[in-house]
Amino acid sequence: MPQSIHFISIGGSAMHNLALALHQQGYTVTGSDETIYEPSRTRLEKQNLLPAQTGWFPEKIHTGLDAVIAGMHARKDNPELIKALELGLPIYSYPEFIYQLSRQKQRVVIAGSHGKTTIVAMILHVLKHYNREFDFWVGDPIEEFDTTVRLSSTAPLIIIEGDEYASSPIDSRPKFLAFQPHIALISGIAWDHINLYPTWDEYVDQFESLAEAMPKAGILIFDESDDMLDVIGQKERDDITKIPYLAHPSEIVKGETFLITKQGKRVSTKLFGQHNMKNIAGAITVCDRIGITEDMFYEAIPTFTGVSKRLEKIAESTDRTVFRDFAHSPAKVEATTEAVKQQYPDKKLLAVVELQSIDNTNKSFLDKYKETTDAADQVAIFIHPGSADSGEQITTSDIQKAFQKPSLHVFTDSAALQNYLLQERDASHIFLFMSSETFGGLDLSNLAPKLI
Structure with a gap:
């Protein structure tokens, strides 16, 4: 297992959280960046991981390193990246590295154009409610957790938010492919990254590739109401379990939303809107596959307060x-x-x-x-x-x-x-x-x- 890791572009939101997580696990962590903004700067400084100087320093790259992790903000001509390639060091994108650390775990990836963070946060909330042991990776901070990533040697399960952006400057594959999920949920497809995917077809192809990459005995969960996603999800694939879902039944009473269970019971929730009812349905479906029953989900969800900046x-x-x-x-x-x-x-x-x-x-x-x-x-x-x-x-x-x-x-x-x-x-x-x-x-x- 690599023990000495260097981060090229350590100041990024994802990168600095991974650096902190590895440092807490006992890894020797170094890093570089051109600029480091808050809150990354203070968080790195508290753990003595803040680079002494900003900029790129090829001398930081040496044969004593076990691995180099390249962030998306590091360009192909980055001098540290070039040095790492010359030395033949193992170079990972952060999704690849997370995969390496979770190869023995059940990997659940939440993908889609919208709702990813909320669905992940709901699943984590429910798992925490029942004191389950789990690791996670999420794109934005969640109020219940101090960091956006948890990596341990003992958790049997990892819940990952996987987006369709390129993995690294030298790996143009969408991040969600790097995680190689056993269970994948796609929440919906809405073309909104035209700088990366100039055409609708190119954008849709990324999610098609995720569905096609599912392993045997894999589980593909998808929003059935999304016409394009329904086409992708319903396609015949050997040994893949397909589970479509629709928005969870609900009703609004005096400005408060209640979930309606199959037994006709009302369950209070602080979330509202049709898109959130879909997010809830997706989260329930994933939870069912990782040992959380619907009744258990309904017990835990009323205390879920949502995600910062999501309604x-x-x-x-x-x-x-x-x-x-x-x-x-x-x-x-x-x-x-x-x-x-x-x-x-x-x-x-x-x-x-x-x-x-x-x-x-x-x-x-x-x-x-x-x-x-x-x-x-x-x-x-x-x-x-x-x-x-x-x-x-x-x-x-x-x-x-x-x-x-x-x-x-x-x-x-x-x-x-x-x-x-x-x-x-x-x-x-x-x-x-x-x-x-x-x-x-x-x-x-x-x-x-x-x-x-």
Whole structure:
């Protein structure tokens, strides 16, 4: 088992968490990076793993290393990576390395364009509720756990969030393939990474490859309501168990969502929205395959509070509520907006969407936002000034044409957006912020109390 590990690009969210986990397991860990932001910097510093200097230092790469782990932010011409190749050292992407450490475990991978983190978090919550021993890897922090990864020598099971991004600078395969799962769940397919997969077919092919790579006696779980995924999931494959699922039956009573069991019982849940009912159905299906019955799941799920920035309630009064959500792609924006409106049908909803990445500021992609915010009463779009793809400037007119929402307002300045929201405070009851970024540095922790 490798004992001395060097991380190229140690400051990344995934990379620094893996570095910390290995350090806690007794590995000798070193690393390099060009820039290291918070919270990675402080967390590495506390464990004496923060590089003394930023930058790349080929002299850190030597034959005494057992392995090198290359992060996605390390380019192919990285001098440390080149040195590692010259020395013939074992080089892994972090998904490959996690696989190496979990080869003797039952590997469960949660994939799909949306819902991955929530499904993983639910499964982990239930396992923890019953004091099961398990390892995990998840893309974003979960409130119940101090780190995003746990790797041990004793846990018989590992739950992994697997995305479709490339594994490393020298391995273009989607990360979820590296894990070689015994059980794979695909939550849905919604094309939202056009910078990586320029066509719909290329994007879908990644999930087809995951289904095709399932081992004999493997279990493929998938959302049956997703037309393309249903085609992939239902395809005949030797010795593969196919388990489709649909949204869990539920009802809303006075603004609270209840799951309806097969026996007709009501089970309280803090989650709401059709997309979350699908997430719950997927989590139940996985749990059933790892020794957690439906009754056990229903006992544990009422105390699951959700995942940060996934329809997270950040402020509330008797009249108003403020939510934030990680939604930014068209499918996620639509699902989140509809979920909130269904939960509060009689209240005026103001949805705020940030268009940030190269994906959703591409002119040819913008029209996919058509009708995605129709459930909202008012809509505000924030876009960074100068946001463009291939030098093509995105204008207010482009955005209004794409969304086709008469009441839509477009902002390029966070102060102007904040002023608008404060002016709308008395006219709106629900404020929904959707972004994978920060609306140009808007301080939601300060703004939210003012809105309620």
